[in-house]
Amino acid sequence: MVDGRGITRRRLLASTAILAISGYGSHTRARTYRGGALPWEPNDTTPPIPVRPGPWLYFTADEAAAVEAIVDRLIPPDESGPGGKDAGCAVFIDRQLAGAFGDARALYMRPPFMAGTPSQGFQSSIMPKERYRVSLAALDDYCKATFAGKSFAALAATQQDQVLTGLEKDDIKLKDGSGKDFFETILANAMEGFFADPIYGGNRDMAGWKLVGFPGARYDYRDHVGKHNQPYPLPPVSILGRSAWSVPR
C-alpha cells in the first residue's frame, strides 16, 4: 500500500512495460541472483539493431523531402565532404522517430504540463514524432503562403537559409506555436545523425567522422598516447566495421 492506495498488478505492469522499451533488448523481469555462483549467462547481450536501407518508416514522402532539404542546409555539402542529406541524416531521424526516441518512452510524461522557466527545461507534452509531424505541416503552410505556393524543399538555398535563420532566432512563428522548438530539435537530431555510428543510418561512409578526424569505435590507443602533436594514422571504423573489411564479390 502506498499513500492509502493499493498498487494493482495491472497498473504496475503498465508502468514497467514503459521501461521495457528502450529501443534495445534488456532485462525487464525481476530476477533473484542467489549467491554461490556468478550469474553470468553467455550471449546475454543487447546489441543495437542496424538500420536497413529502404522506404521511410515514419515520414511521408513530403515530410522526408522537407527534412532532407533542411539537414542539407544545416550541414551543407562542400569540398570537405557530403552534406546532411547524402550522409543519411534524414534516414537517421526517420528511424529514430519510428523507435523509442520518437515516443519519448524514457521521459517523464505525466501531467500536469505547465510552462516553466528556462532553468526547468523541457516541459512539452508533445512527443518528438508528433513535433515533427505537426511542425513540418506548419512549415509547409508557412513556406507556401510566403513563397508563392512553394514548399520548403522547392525554395532556393538562400531562401531556405532565411527560413531556418528565422526559426532559430524565433522571428518566424509557425501556426502550431512552434518555431524555435522545432528548429532546436531538428538541429540536434541532424547533428546526431551526422556524427553517430553509421549503424543508425546516418554518418554514411563515416562522413562526419572523416570531416573532423574522429577514428570512431576504436578501443585501444595505447601505442599513440605518448605521440604528442602527431596525427593519428588509422582511418575511422564503425561498430559494423568498415568497407575495406568486406571482400568484394
Add this chain to the structure above:
Amino acid sequence: MARKLPKKDVVIIGLGWTGAIIGNELTDHGLDVVAIERGPWRDTATSFNIGYAPDELRYAVRIDLFQRPAQSTVTFRNNDSQTALPVRQFGSFIPGNGVGGAGIHWNGVTWRFNPTDFRLRSHLTERYGADFIPAELSIQDWGITYDELEPYYDRFEYLAGISGKAGNLNGVVQDGGNPFEGPRKRDYPLPPMQMTYAPTLFAEAARSLGYHPFPQPSANLSRPYTNPLGVRMGQCTYCGFCERFGCANYSKASAQTTVLPVLMRKSNFEARTECEVLKINLDASGKHATGVSYVDSSGDEWEQPGDIVLVCAFAFNNVQMLLHSRIGQPYDPSTRQGTIGRNYAYQTTSGLELFFDDKIFNPFISSGALAQVVDDFNGDAFDHSKLGFVGGAGINTGPTNGRPIQTRPTPAGTPRWGAKWKQATKQSYLRTFSLGSQGSSYAAYANHLDLDPTYKDRFGRPLMRMTFDFPDNDIRMSNYVTDRMEDIAKALKPREYVVARRTKPYSTVPYQSTHNTGGAIMGADPKTSAVNKYLQSWDVSNVFVIGASAFPQNAGYNPTGTVGALAFLAADAIITQYLKAPGPLVPA
C-alpha cells in the same frame, strides 16, 4: 497484500558502489544479506560488450544505462517562490540505475577531501572569524575528521586500483603530487596514467606561473592490477568511452570490476534485481525498522524483514527513501528546523576552451580521469581574508573524450550550422582543448529537498522536489578561480580562447555534474544532521544511510572517493560496534 519473506540479517537498498562494498564486508562477517536493486543486473562481458560499447548515441546521448525519468525523476525550482516542475529529461545531472549504479558510468576521478573540508565551519571560524562566513551559508562540520577517515580512503583506493602520485606521505610533502592534500599513510596502489599532449602543456604552463600541477588520481588503471579481494583488472586503453559508458575492458573501477565477482559467489548473499523498494517499514514506536516493502517487475508486492536496513541508493534517492518512510523530521527552510532534505548541495564548475592553429591534440585518445590538476585555489589552500568568499576549486585539463556528437568545439562567433559551422568544426576538432574548474558547492539555508505536492512517480508516491540556486558566495568563488584559470590559458598562448563562467540561475538543462550531495547529512548534532558519524540514522538506529547524501556540503572534488571511504567506515562501525550492542552508536 504484500507477501512476507523470511527475515534477513541485513537488507540493502541499491546495489551500487556502497551496497556492494558494505555487502561484501558484512557477508565476510557471516551475516545473511540481501540487496534489492531497482534496475537490471549488469555485467562487463554482457552489458558493456566490447562489440558495441563505443556507441555515443546510445550511451552518451540517449543515456541508455541511466535512471529513466519515466521510472522516477525530481521536480525542480530555483527558489521557494516558484512552482517546481518535473525534470522530464535529465540534463544537468544523470543518476544511475541497475547493479553497479552510477559507479558504472562515472569518469573515475577519485579524490580525498582536504582535512579542512571535514571541519569546515570550525576551521573557517578559527582562521577568519565567525563573521567572515556569509550569512546565506549553512555549512557545517562533518562530525568526523580526515584522520579518522584516512584508513577508509586507503581501503577504497586499494580496492579500486587508483592510479596517482601521493603529495603528502605521513606529513612529508612529495614532489610531483598534490602538496595541498591531507597526509596519507602510503602511496596510491598504481602510478599515474600516461599523459597526453593537452594535460602535459597545461602542467608546463601552470608550473611557469608558480602553481603545483599533479596527475589527477584515476580509477582508470595505469597498469594491470589485482586488488586485495583477488579480483584482477586490466590496463586502461585510453579509448575515451568512460563517462556515461560501462568499461568493456575491466580497466575502470566499479562494483563489477572490484567487488561483485567475490560477493556474488557467497552463499550468504542474494541480489534481487528489477525490484523497487517502496519504503522502509517501521514498528509502532517509529524508532525501529522492521524491513522494507518492495515491488517486483510483475507488480507483486513483497515485504522483506531484516534486522538492519542500509540505504545505499544514489544521493537524492536516499533522501527520497527517508521521506517516503517518514524517518526523521523534514527540513523546513522557513524555520531552519528539521534534518531530512537539509543542506542539498551540488558542484560549481566553469570552463575555458583554447583554440590553436599549429597543435594537434587527438581528443579521442583520453580517459575519464586522465588529467593534470592544480589545487592552489581549492578548498582553503589560499588566503581568503581579502577575497570576500569561502571555498575554492581545482583547475584542470582533463580531456575525457573526443566523441563528436557532444564534443565539437568552435570559436566564439561561429554559427551553429551551415557552411561556416562546418568549416570551423573541421578546423577546430583536433586543435582545441579545454580547461575546467571544479569548485565547492557550499550548503545554503534556502537550498533543500522535500516532497513535491503535485507530481507523482509510477507508484503514486510524491516525487522529490529540489529547490536550488548557486549561493552568491559560490559565484564569487567561481569567478575568482576562473580568473586564475584564464591566467593559465594566456600562458598557453592559444590563437584564441572562450571562457564559460558560472552564472545564476542554476539550470537543470546543460550537463554540469552528477555530484548531487546532502539531504541526509552526517554530523555531531541530531538537530542539524540526519545521521551520526557512522552514517547511522539518529531517529531509527537500525537504519544506516550511506552515500554523498551524507555530505554536509560539497568540496571542490568529485565525491566517489569519499563515498567509498564512508561505505568502509559504516561497515566497520556495524561490525565492530553495532552488532555487539545494537542501538545508537552515538548518544543523541
